Amino acid sequence: MAYWLMKSEPDVFGIDDLQRVQTAIWDGVRNYQARNFLRDQMHVNDEVLFYHSNARPAGVAGRAKVVRTAYPDPTAFDPKHRYYDPKSQPENPRWYAVDVAFVEKFRHFVTLDELRQHPALTDLLVLKRGNRLSITPMTAGEWEVIVGLGH
DNA sequence: GCCAACGTTGGC
């Protein structure tokens, strides 16, 4: 069991969208380090904290879990899609996606500021200066603290 | 909208 923080822009796809559809493909990852986490280390039932980026405020909106491990990202093969990448071919895929399922929306939205203030979260990768990774691992302890803040 | 930080691209 692993614990992940996954960023999405709520204007594009937020926790409310996931709640509505319940299960969704997490596609559009176009960063090698994030892809490697997703492709090589994500397992079914891994915990996901759903982070709203490019939002006011930014922060953790709720929980999801992994329900399908990595498979080739179909949006990379679609020339009309904004995530299209001609260098990714079905016989040699460059980009991958997983499926995630809604678990809960936090009663209390945990803002980036609250994360920064908490002494147990100083090593959280998303708080590191300049961090742009859309998928980052965290420890079970960090996960528990953030879920506690959200409840 | 600004802009710092970062990743990727491509010429050499």
Added chain:
DNA sequence: GCCAACGTTGGC
């Protein structure tokens, strides 16, 4: 392999 130019991310 270097590195300047460029594009993107994401908080504010």
